[in-house]
């Protein structure tokens with residue numbers, strides 16, 4: 001059930017992990033040794049199907065993006081540095097060539113990227129601009145007589161920073177730069193620029209610096225790059241969305257510069273999906289460790305009992321771990337659905353604009369919510385293992401340190417949630433000026449209804465929302481799934497609608513868009529979160545509907561109940577403020593969290609065993625004391 005459509009690939013990677021001493025976690029290695037080991041592991045992975053899955057068939061690959069993402073998720077359990085190293089090589093470097101390049105780039109580079117013969121980098125971020133990529137300042141100026149580009153770093157703020165594979169191994173960098181032809185700026189484009197020769201020496205006029213020791217992921221060699229008037233041939237431009245003729249004439253199939261930029265970035269959506277999946281893998285591993293430990297570790301004796309109490313029999317221990325486990329299940333099914341959609345839509349390159357936008361929004365939202373969930377869950381698991389959780393050999397501190405940055409790279413979570421909110425507002429942007437409030441409320445409600453209607457079972461729920469009628473608590477079972485769906489959909493609708501109303505008011509009388517959006521930023525972030533949480537619940541519910549085994553189905557239903565009750569408990573203030581939960585019902589939510597924790601306690605071990613984490617990756621604290 002959890003392994004999903006690409007179960008055989010998960011099993012293949014698990015078998016490789018079992019069979020390869022090199023694919024074992026190692027802790028406390030000095031940075032140089034860690035980097036060398038991760039590179040060796042990455043080379044080993046490059047000889048397996050996991051690498052081939054990501055690449056097109058013409059170049060020796062298998063063109064199976066869903067399979068590739070599933071393989072990466074499983075490899076993440078070994079060492080997150082390894083995941084990031086291959087993510088940079090295949091997903092970012094290989095991905096940008098495949099997505100933004102044309103045939104000559106594919107023929108020349110893809111096979112070498114896949115086999116790791118050509119270690120590459122994805123050099124987008126600069127010291128001065130990370131989230132705001134459109135404002136980067138590296139330039140690529142075309143010089144017609146020589147048919148070359150000159151790549152230049154104007155100052156230290158424009159140096160490339162934090163770039164994976166730069167400090168030690170990378171030889172070719174995909175450099176994001178402002179393209180200039182005929183004296184005109186054409187916006188951000190990507191060019192392939194050699195940074196080291198075959199013997200590993202920096203290329204002329206390229207300066208390379210090591211970022212040094214980091215807060216985690218020390219098996220990855222992040223570094224900085226400066227280009228001093230570096231010359232590259234005309235073919236170096238990845239020219240799928242913008243090309244330059246020998247005489248310097250610029251053409252693009254997308255006239256609008258901002259649209260072109262977002263189309264280019266949109267094709268790289270798989271990176272975000274991969275980071276979300278790896279974050280969830282880390283949370284699963286941490287939960288497997290903490291729950292297995294909590295199932296045997298004893299502390300304090302209850303009066304009149306012979307034995308000391310097992311940690312997981314304490315209510316508070318259950319409350320710390322089991323709701324986090326339930327939400328991990330919810331996010332797992334949402335992630336699985338996203339991987340399937342991405343695969344079926346041709347890896348983020350859907351010809352259907354609306355589908356492509358939907359994928360980008362879902363990937364951004366899920367990446368933010370999943371990686372935040374992972375960092376919180378891992379910390380909880382560390383605490384739940386007491387002192388043993390703090391020893392490096394037991395993996396939790398490394399998982400915590402390595403996943404920390406997942407909330408920032410591949411798009412900072414806060415910035416991503418703003419993208420999600422803007423995506424939600426875009427649907428009625430055109431009507432914005434002319435709509436009165438009632439029409440706008442109706443419009444937003446229709447959007448939510450449209451999404452909810454996809455699930456036939458929720459038809460009556462859709463009707464409630466269309467009528468904008470809050471549902472009375474009377475006669476409604478707190479554990480009714482349609483009621484859960486209703487509450488989350490109502491919250492999404494209400495928050496979006498209120499944000500839209502505020503924006504409209506602020507922008508009336510020629511208010512400027514920046515100030516208006518800034519004034520409602522918190523509101524927009526809440527709308528995005530509400531949207532993602534509603535979508536996550538839909539995917540969890542759909543997965544349960546698909547389940548054919550009655551026992552598993554019933555267990556998953558309880559897990560889903562706990563996920564929802566814990567979310568309502570966390571947000572009960574909001575629901576009470578907005579008249580959706582009475583004080584009595586809010587208290588009932590708390591009682592239900594306690595009850596469900598007790599009910600799921602006997603199944604906790606099975607629920608983490610179901611993640612299928614190879615035993616060789618589990619730490620020492622789970623082995624019996626001799």
Ligand SMILES: Cc1cc2nc3c(=O)[nH]c(=O)nc-3n(C[C@H](O)[C@H](O)[C@H](O)COP(=O)(O)OP(=O)(O)OC[C@H]3O[C@@H](n4cnc5c(N)ncnc54)[C@H](O)[C@@H]3O)c2cc1C
Pocket residue numbers: 088122123124125127128129130131132161162163164214217222405408409410411412413414415
């Ligand atoms: C280990 C590591 C590996 C990396 N690998 C690569 C790589 O291989 N290639 C690459 O190109 N880059 C890489 N990066 C860079 C990474 O993608 C950036 O750090 C990230 O995009 C954030 O940019 P920034 O650091 O400039 O932060 P900033 O954009 O300056 O953000 C700082 C803070 O400001 C907040 N903020 C920013 N804008 C807004 C706004 N509009 N509203 C509200 N809040 C806002 C953010 O939420 C954040 O909390 C890596 C970074 C690290 C640390």
